[in-house]
Amino acid sequence: xxxxxxxxxxxxxxxxxxxxxxxxxxxxxxxxxxxxxxxxxxxxxxxxxxxxxxxxxxxxxxxxxxxxxxxxxxxxxxxxxxxxxxxxxxxxxxxxxxxxxxxxxxxxxxxxxxxxxxxxxxxxxxxxxxxxxxxxxxxxxxxxxxxxxxxxxxxxxxxxxxxxxxxxxxxxxxxxxxxxxxxxxxxxxxxxxxxxxxxxxxxxxxxxxxxxxxxxxxxxxx
Numbered sequence: 001x002x003x004x005x006x007x008x009x010x011x012x013x014x015x016x017x018x019x020x021x022x023x024x025x026x027x028x029x030x031x032x033x034x035x036x037x038x039x040x041x042x043x044x045x046x047x048x049x050x051x052x053x054x055x056x057x058x059x060x061x062x063x064x065x066x067x068x069x070x071x072x073x074x075x076x077x078x079x080x081x082x083x084x085x086x087x088x089x090x091x092x093x094x095x096x097x098x099x100x101x102x103x104x105x106x107x108x109x110x111x112x113x114x115x116x117x118x119x120x121x122x123x124x125x126x127x128x129x130x131x132x133x134x135x136x137x138x139x140x141x142x143x144x145x146x147x148x149x150x151x152x153x154x155x156x157x158x159x160x161x162x163x164x165x166x167x168x169x170x171x172x173x174x175x176x177x178x179x180x181x182x183x184x185x186x187x188x189x190x191x192x193x194x195x196x197x198x199x200x201x202x203x204x205x206x207x208x209x210x211x212x213x214x215x216x217x218x219x220x221x222x
Contacts, residue, residue, distance in 0.1 A: 006194075006195075008190075008194050009133075009191050009194035010119070012188070012190045013115065013122055013137060013188070016140070016184045016187035016188045017112065017115045017116055017119050019181075019183060019187070020111055020112040020115055020180075020181070020184045021112050022180065023061065023177045024061060024112045025061075026062060026108075026177055027058060027059070027060025027062060027064065027075060028060065028062065028063040028065055028076070029062075030060075031060075031065055031073070031075075034058035034060045034065075034175040035059050035060060035105070035154055035174075035177045036058075036059045036155040036158050036159075036172065036173070036178065037056060037058040038056065038058075038158060038162050038171070038172045038173075039055065039172075039173070040055050040056065040057075040170045041171070042167075042168065043089050043170075044069075044088075044089035045086055045087060045089065045170075046086075046091065047064075047085065047086055047087070048076075050066070050068075050074060051091070052069070052070065052072070053068065053069050053089070054066045054067055054068050055067055055068075055069055057084070057086065058175065059097070059158060059175075060177065061106070062078040062082070062105075063078050064076050064084050064097075081099035081102055082099060082102050083098050083102070084096070086162065088165045088168050089168070093165055093166050094165075095162065095164050096161070097154075097157065097158055101153065102154065104147075104153075105150060105151075105154070107146055107147040107150060108147045111140055111146075114136060114139055114140040114143055115137075115140040118136035118137040118140055118191070121133035121136055122137075122191070122195060133195050134192050135192075137188050137192035138189075141188035141192060144184050145185050147181055148178075148181045148185055151177075151178050151181055155172070155178065159172035
């Protein structure tokens with residue numbers, strides 16, 4: 001495969017793998033790589049059995065973390081499908097973010113694994129392996145797109161639920177993990193295309209070389 005196509009494809013896959021790997025770790029281990037976060041301006045909300053008022057809550061792949069007004073950070077136990085209950089200041093009005101909205105976040109590590117396989121396959125210059133690398137990259141892109149759609153659904157649901165709390169002013173924003181997933185999707189699409197085009201060009205060059213070799217034989221003979 002020509003280097004002009006092979007090297008960028010490997011780089012795209014490597015970058016996508018690193019980004020997806022970081023997002024797959026996420027909360028509670030990498031607190032900066034959350035999917036959605038809520039900033040509370042007023043209303044003294046609290047989370048679960050913790051009665052201390054908070055000013056921010058973050059939703060990650062495996063857990064959610066909240067930041068109390070005192071400066072303390074607390075996180076829920078890591079789980080594939082975690083749920084969160086947010087209370088208003090009076091502890092009577094509350095909303096839930098159920099496990100059904102966080103269970104699908106496990107697609108992130110699945111996409112990471114498929115991306116790693118595509119990366120390994122792309123290191124070979126054999127025609128069969130490059131074809132498999134291209135197909136695997138597109139499969140990883142599809143899984144990443146599904147993960148990104150789940151991220152969008154979680155963000156929209158959190159924004160909707162928090163907005164129902166009476167007397168609580170807040171802003172719900174997308175977080176770094178949200179956008180890293182989107183960038184990974186683009187990188188995987190680019191990787192699949194470059195590997196695919198590289199294989200096509202390699203076959204065309206092979207066919208051209210084969211044609212010229214027969215012409216040379218014909219000229220030498222006659």
